[in-house]
């Protein structure tokens with residue numbers, strides 16, 4: 001970031017206890033009790049509802065999660081059938097997008113392929129959780145991600161709060177079903193989300209050269 005950038009926001013880092021809660025709760029999400037895993041159910045029908053946005057009607061998607069470990073997608077937007085790994089992490093992000101499109105149907109049109117996106121987000125969340133104790137090392141990667149969100153996906157600053165609320169609610173909902181939720185978990189996720197959003201919003205306001213868009217290096221933290 002250049003020195004032209006005015007006031008630096010205050011970064012609130014998760015405490016050691018919050019880092020531990022994040023890791024523990026993510027472990028719970030990834031390893032639900034057997035009764036929650038759906039292993040005794042042959043299929044689960046999941047529908048990501050399209051918005052009223054008329055241009056989107058072609059993107060309405062019907063998804064079937066099978067016990068073969070894959071999510072099958074049948075959609076007017078695809079010519080064939082697509083399969084995605086059906087991991088608990090992907091299930092969590094699918095629940096997250098389902099909640100998001102329920103509270104904010106207008107966000108639906110931003111996503112071209114919710115299942116591909118669910119898998120990208122769950123991968124990133126896993127990396128963030130794994131490295132949450134050294135989260136600051138990922139700040140620049142998050143700024144670049146924030147630049148892409150603003151420049152390519154047209155995401156505005158105020159959307160981070162809406163999406164963050166949904167993320168915390170989905171964590172709560174998932175853990176409540178397991179009887180493993182506590183209010184401290186909400187705070188821990190909120191702290192991490194707010195910190196990541198702060199970096200992403202900084203990135204959103206960078207110049208293209210500052211955003212180092214051509215830099216393709218992989219950051220070990222994010």
Ligand code: HEM
Nearest residue numbers: 110111112113117120121124148153155159160163196197
């Ligand atoms: C901490 C916050 C967030 C994280 C970690 C995150 C992560 C990601 C990742 C990993 C991708 C995959 C593509 C890429 O790497 O460029 C992505 C794409 C995307 N994200 Fe985010 N995101 C965040 C916040 C948001 C918010 C607030 C919105 C607002 C609705 C949003 C909307 C999108 C959209 C529209 C795409 C592209 C989807 C597509 O191409 O179909 N993200 N995000």
